[in-house]
Amino acid sequence: MFLGNPELGSKEAYVPGLTKEHVAKTFGIPLEDVAKLGSAENPFGPSPRADEAVKAALNLSIYPDWTAASLREKIATKYGFPPEHVICGAGETEIISWIIRAFAAPGDRVLMFVPAFPIYHMTAESEARIPVYVGMGSELDFQWDDYIAAIEGNVRILFLTNPHSPTARLIPEERIRQVCEAAEGRLVVLDEAYIHFTQTNGGMHLLHDYPNLIVLRTFSKAFGLAGLRLGFGIAAPDIIAPMRHLKPTWNMGQLQIAGGIAALDDDEHVNKTVDAIVEMRAYVTEKLRKLNRFSVVGEPRANFFLLRIEDKALDSTTVFEELLKRGVIVKDGSVSFVDLGKRYLRIDVSLKKEMDRLVWALSDISNS
Ligand SMILES: Cc1ncc(COP(=O)(O)O)c(C=O)c1O
CATH class of the missing domain: 3.40.640.10 (Type I PLP-dependent aspartate aminotransferase-like (Major domain))
Known part of the structure; x- marks a missing residue:
């Protein structure tokens, strides 16, 4: 018997992004190699x-x-x-x-x-x-x-x-x-x-x-x-x-x-963060535009961007899971956002090491 208000019963309260520890343990990847790109956190840490x-x-x-x-x-x-x-x-x-x-x-x-x-x-x-x-x-x-x-x-x-x-x-x-x-x-x-x-x-x-x-x-x-x-x-x-x-x-x-x-x-901390993110945003979107199974939506102005999956044989949950196996955590648009459908991932802009891992992982999925 559910005694709470009806609005509070039926659905998941919130689906959080995965942690680095979870992915490292599940897929046997060294913790420092996991790229956490699903929660739009600051890669330089706290002020x-x-x-x-x-x-x-x-x-x-x-x-x-x-x-x-x-x-x-x-x-x-x-x-x-x-x-x-x-x-x-x-x-x-x-x-x-x-x-x-x-x-x-x-x-x-x-x-x-x-x-x-x-x-x-x-x-x-x-x-x-x-x-x-x-x-x-x-x-x-x-x-x-x-x-x-x-x-x-x-x-x-x-x-x-x-x-x-x-x-x-x-x-x-x-x-x-x-x-x-x-x-x-x-x-x-x-x-x-x-x-x-x-x-x-x-x-x-x-x-x-x-x-x-x-x-x-x-x-x-x-x-x-x-x-x-x-x-x-x-x-x-x-x-x-x-x-x-x-x-x-x-x-x-x-x-x-x-x-x-x-x-x-x-x-100082804010400026360092913003400068690095803006530089890496240009870097990663430029690299991703060369992959023909994916495209970047619009001209991103945040510390994340939306990736569209152009290949009809793939969907966001498949790519999300394939990225996890390669040590990259992103947001599956079909799980996290109403009405976004099955063709989008939200991905954080981070440091060069993480961006290179993302580009490698997406190219690897493209080639498999
Ligand atoms: C658009 C938007 N607003 C607000 C927040 C939440 O911010 P806070 O951590 O201050 O609760 C987020 C967090 O991801 C967000 O994406």
Whole structure:
């Protein structure tokens, strides 16, 4: 007998990427040779400044400030907003869950392109809010007319991801403006988890023009702090206020607060990461364009790209499994993303050693 709410029963809660240890053990490959390209983590590891600050913050008997005031002040100063415009969470993921609950009632709708970051629809469904999907078509590009036309009735929240996941495509600023204007009394969520890798400043300045916009950022990617669990949102105080009521009171521990403050000063680590990823993105996509059984979707602007399988004899699960045997972990699009179908893999951009292993493994599959 299942006693939970019906929305919480039937499906897998989340399908995480595989670990290096699992693949090394299963396929007998030395751990250091396994290329982990499925979780978009930072190949240079954590910001060294954050690492040091976290180790120095081990004052574990004291409650942290419940709003993470010192971290909010740091974020506010860095990005040019008052601290009341900032809220911090255990990753963007936690903030997304408050957004769903604070701005849509059960039965209300939540708009997004598909494929999309699965947490949007999973969180909506688990709270009995209803995802509305706008397809991206056979070229996996934004269908703006369809998206704008879908803004109606009880659609309360609109997600945009820039750069988009899993396609890694960049959204032009005028489109974000168009959506904010068409949304009127609805909330637009601009998820900029991967914005550093676009080498643009992103859309925070749009907050000055649109009171119905919230911009989300994470420390998990360019700052290399996925294990610390830290993200933030910036929006008008009217948007922040309801989320403060939903936020578990002490959601941010001392270590997150200290790590986040230090990471924001670590431009050296962020710049080194972004420079290397941008260089390797050009390197690997150039190499992959020479393989005729696969192609790269669009002009990727994130620290990952989407690979299309052109050979009809192969599908994403077969290629995913063949890559695992060769010590390469990627994301099988058919498992991780609604509506992506059986022809796509999302693959991280990493260091040269990992990129060379990926190119070798894909060529090896091509030749077998
Ligand atoms: C588009 C997008 N947004 C947000 C996140 C999650 O970030 P966090 O680690 O801050 O919860 C991810 C993680 O992979 C993502 O792909």
